[in-house]
Amino acid sequence: MSETSDLLAAIAGTGRDTVRGGYSRPVFGPAERELVEWCAGELDRRGLQPETDRNGIVWAWWNPNGAPLEGAVVTGSHLDSVPGGGAFDGPLGVASALRALDLLRERGVDPARPLGLAVFPEEEGSRFGVACLGSRLLTGAITPERALALKDPDGNTFADVARAAGFDPAGFGRDDEALARVGAFVELHVEQGRGLVDLDAPVAVASSIIGHGRWRFSVHGQGNHAGTTLLEDRRDPLLAASRIVVAAREVAAANPGTRATVGRLQPVPGGTNVIASRVDLWLDVRHPEDVVTAAVVAEISRRAAELAAGEGCTVEVREESFGGTVDFDPALAQRLTAALGGAPVLATGAGHDAGILASHVPTAMLFTRNPTGVSHSPEESCTDDDAELGSVALADVLADLLA
Structure with a gap:
């Protein structure tokens, strides 16, 4: 196994769905909270201090030179899942971010600006019906009043569930201070289609997300x-x-x-x-x-x-x-492509937190090959070698952006 796969193996038993197959990890549920704790522990082991903001987003900063956080490079993804989802949708991006940090340190990279790692809640929208709820709240794309009134299938409001998880409902909403810390955001995600399979390539740069x-x-x-x-x-x-x-x-x-x-x-x-x-x-x-x-x-x-x-x-x-259809920052996409020696470029029909952030900060995405081409299903897949190649690619582009 690769180092990236080792990270994923540590959470392979969390949130298994014995009825649907795959994983069910709804936001603020026991499985998703366990994964957040796992991520916090991994950050702690790397000497980073994770903090959860008022919108439920986990942040941690690698900043050895003590630079101001404003304008940092940020990477990360999500840990919640659809009902009966795959093992890689979300967690691969988080594990790759952790592995990329390890690789940057191993290479002796001296960052000119901080590197942030972020984990966003309710990306799938599987519990409260609105996808990318955490990033929407952060950017003001949804009002806190509407978000707090959302109900899950059992009739529980987002406000009540968030309160039970330890959050103050009055704190949810646009956070300009947090946004100002993000100078560029790069999200790695398992590909949710057959683009890389057909191209016989392990990694691609995203061009857009269809509306x-x-x-x-x-x-x-x-x-x-x-x-x-x-x-x-x-x-x-x-x-x-x-x-x-x-x-x-x-x-x-x-x-x-x-x-x-x-x-x-x-x-x-x-x-x-x-x-x-x-x-x-x-x-x-x-x-x-x-x-x-x-x-x-x-x-x-x-x-x-x-x-x-x-x-x-x-x-x-x-x-x-x-x-609406999101075209990722073209200059940033070109920079990623160049840093990876001309990686292929793909559009995607799947939504991501990167797509919400794109209207506020320069944003880009990397996709790691999924040999089945199937996602939101237990058949979703990623080989150990490709998972590691994705982490290496993420480290390469982060090193370029941090220089």
């Missing part, structure tokens, strides 16, 4: 008894919801380059012998052109209203989050 958003469709019908209600008397929102799922696929297929997904559907009350009174479904839509994304969502919403009415139901549509 994407999440919308919640609530289909309202009439709850009733499954055994006593004739078919012709039903107003079944689950039937309407199932047709909306198919319509989303049809609308996306009619607009090349669009990705539309319904990955979560929740009937209320959810009994086997009960006709649901309401069904909530969550739609994820992505396209490189934001105007196309808007048009696709509008058409799906129109079709949803028609399909719901056909079952005697109604539908409400609410945007939960949206981020």
Whole structure:
């Protein structure tokens, strides 16, 4: 095993999901908190002093020359996961950041400015429905009032869960002082597609993140008894919801380059012998052109209203989050590419904290090869050799930026 893989092996048992397979590490849950403690311990062992800010972001600084923190180079990722996710989405970036720091010290790098390591909470949005919640709060991309009112699947508000985890809800929100410390941000992440497999390359530099958003469709019908209600008397929102799922696929297929997904559907009350009174479904839509994304969502919403009415139901549509297409800082991307001797450049359809930070500070990303090309699944993968090559590449670009 490589040193990077050794770091990941230490957390391989944390948050295993025996039902779904893979890992389930929701933000502020026991598994995610255990990983945060693991990361803090690794930082302590390297002589760094981790601090958790008022938005739940963990920061630590390598600053041997005592330079001002403003304008530092920062790297890092996240430790939360989707339900039943893979082992590398997020933790690989954190482990690679730790390993890169070790490599910089081994090389005797004398940084002209500080190096920061950061871990962002709720990147996946799997618990509270809004992706990159920590970086959105940091930058002001979401108001604290809206964030604190978000609810998890069990009905717990973000405010209540955060308070139970030791945070003061009044402290959440834009943090200009923390932002000022970030002069450049470089995030390493396992690739969530087949780009590097097809290129037969271990590492790539990101060019952009395509625009994407999440919308919640609530289909309202009439709850009733499954055994006593004739078919012709039903107003079944689950039937309407199932047709909306198919319509989303049809609308996306009619607009090349669009990705539309319904990955979560929740009937209320959810009994086997009960006709649901309401069904909530969550739609994820992505396209490189934001105007196309808007048009696709509008058409799906129109079709949803028609399909719901056909079952005697109604539908409400609410945007939960949206981020337009992000083009990473071209000068920084070119510098990374040069530092890596001409590494390939790839766009991605996956969202990241780097994409939120990009409108505030120069931001770049590195991708490490995923031989299966599968992500958000237990089949996600990264070889020991590629994990180490990714850490070496991260160390190379950080050394260049710190010079």
